[in-house]
Amino acid sequence: MIKRNPQLAALKAGYLFPEIARRRREFAAAHPEDPSKPETRIISLGVGNTTEPILPCTTAGLVEGAKKLGTAEGYSGYQDEGLPELREKIAEVFYKNDAIKAFNIEEIFISDGAKCDIGRLQLLFGRETRVAVQDPSYPVYVDGSVLAGAANGWIGTGYEGIVYLPCTQENNFFPDLSLLPENSVLYFCSPNNPTGAVATRDQLTRLVEAARNKGCLIVFDAAYSEYIRDPDLPKTIFEISGAKECAIEVNSFSKPAGFTGVRLGWTVVPKELRYQTGESINTDWARIAGTIFNGASNIAQAGGLAALSVEGQKEIRQLSDFYLQNAALIRSALQKLGIACIGGDNSPYIWACFPGRDSWEVFAEILEKCRVVTTPGAGFGPSGQSFIRFSAFGHRADVEAACQRLIHFVN
Ligand code: PLP
Secondary structure: OOOOOHHHHHOOOOOHHHHHHHHHHHHHHHOOOOOOOHHHOOEEOOOOOOOOOOOHHHHHHHHHHHHHOOOOOOOOOOOOOOOHHHHHHHHHHHOOOOOOOOOOHHHEEEEOOHHHHHHHHHHHOOOOOOEEEEEOOOHHHHHHHHHOOOOOOEOOOOEOOEEEEEOOOOOOOOOOHHHOOOOOEEEEEOOOOOOOOOOOHHHHHHHHHHHHHHOOEEEEEOOOHHHOOOOOOOOOHHHOOOHHHOEEEEEEOHHHHOOOOOOOEEEEOOOOOEOOOOOEHHHHHHHHHHHHOOOOOHHHHHHHHHHOOHHHHHHHHHHHHHHHHHHHHHHHHHHHOOOOEEEOOOOOEEEEEOOOOOHHHHHHHHHHHHOEEOEEHHHHOHHHOOEEEEEOOOOHHHHHHHHHHOHHHHO
C-alpha cells in the first residue's frame, strides 16, 4: 500500500472554513429554516468569498479573451510566467509611483491566484527554513508550511516549529519584531485578514529594517490593497526603501475585481533577492513556474487586462466601495451595541472583541441568537481567541438584515 505523506497527518483536523460549514449544517439541521419566515434564514458574514457580479468592462474582457482563442490570429497556448501585456500593465498600474523604482516584467509572475502561489512559494525554502507568521493570520501560511514540511504537529494552540508573532490590541496589531527569528520567512498580510489592520509606513519601514538586519525574507500578501482608502497607508511593501532586497509580494484580482471563481493573481519577485548562498530567488521562481505550473488561464488574463484599463479600474473602485460600505454598516451596528472592533475602514474585515470569552463559544451564540454565521478568531491563531471576524462580502440586503439581528446577541 502507498504511504501517506506524514505532513498530511501533521495537519490539525478540519480546516477552519469546512469546520464552520459543518457547524452551520449541524445548526441548520437542528433549527430548520421556515421559508415563510425570513428571520429564520441563516445569513453568512463568515467567509471571504465575493458575492457581487463582475462589472461590464471586465466581463467584456473575459468574453473577448475567450473569443480570441477561437481565431487563428488570437490563439495563444501556455504562458508560463504570464502574458507580457498583463505583466507590463501590472508594473504600470501598481508599481510605478515615485516611491518605487519600476519593476521590469521578468519580476512579475502571473498566477492563478494568491493562495496557489503562497502554496508554491514554499518550494523555494525547503524544510530547514523557519517560518514566522503574524498571529492571527490567514490559515494558508501555516497549513501550507506544515504541508511543505517546515513545521510539525499541532500542540494545542499552534504548530510546533512555526513562530507565532502575536498581533493584539496591546501592540496595535503590529508584531514585536524582536521575536522574529533570524533567517526566517515571514508571512505578513496588510490589509490584514483577519484583523482588518493596515500597517503604516512607519511600521513597514521597521519591518523591512528588521528583515534586512536578520537575513529574513518577507512574503507580503497585499490581496486587499485595493481596499485602502487612506492615502497615507502603503498599498505595497515596495513603497518602502530596501524592500526589493528582502520581500516577495503576492496579490490577486479576487477581491478587487470579483475573480474568486475566475482565478487570477500575481507575484512580484525582485531580481535583487538572493539566498544566503548568493543564487537568484527570481531565477528559481521562474523555474518553479515552468516546472509545476504552466501559467494562468489566458481568458482570465484577458479579463485581468480589462480590469486594469481606465474603465476597469473604475469598476474595481466601485466594487471595493460596495464591500467597504457593507463593512461600515457592520462596524456601526457592532459599535452601537458597545462591541469594540477594528478594521472595516481600509479593509473588508471587522475584528470584534469579546473580552474573556472563547471565540468558538461566541460564534455559536451569534449563530443561535441571530442566525448569523461569523468566523471565530481562534481559528486564525492563538491570539485570535476572544475575537470574531465579520466579513463584508455579502449582498447588501443580507448585510442589513444581519446587522439588525445582531441586537439579539446583547438582549
Ligand atoms: N490572501 C489573503 C490574505 C486572503 O484572504 C485570500 C482569500 O481569502 C487570498 C490571499 C486568496 O487569494 P486568491 O483568491 O487570489 O487565491
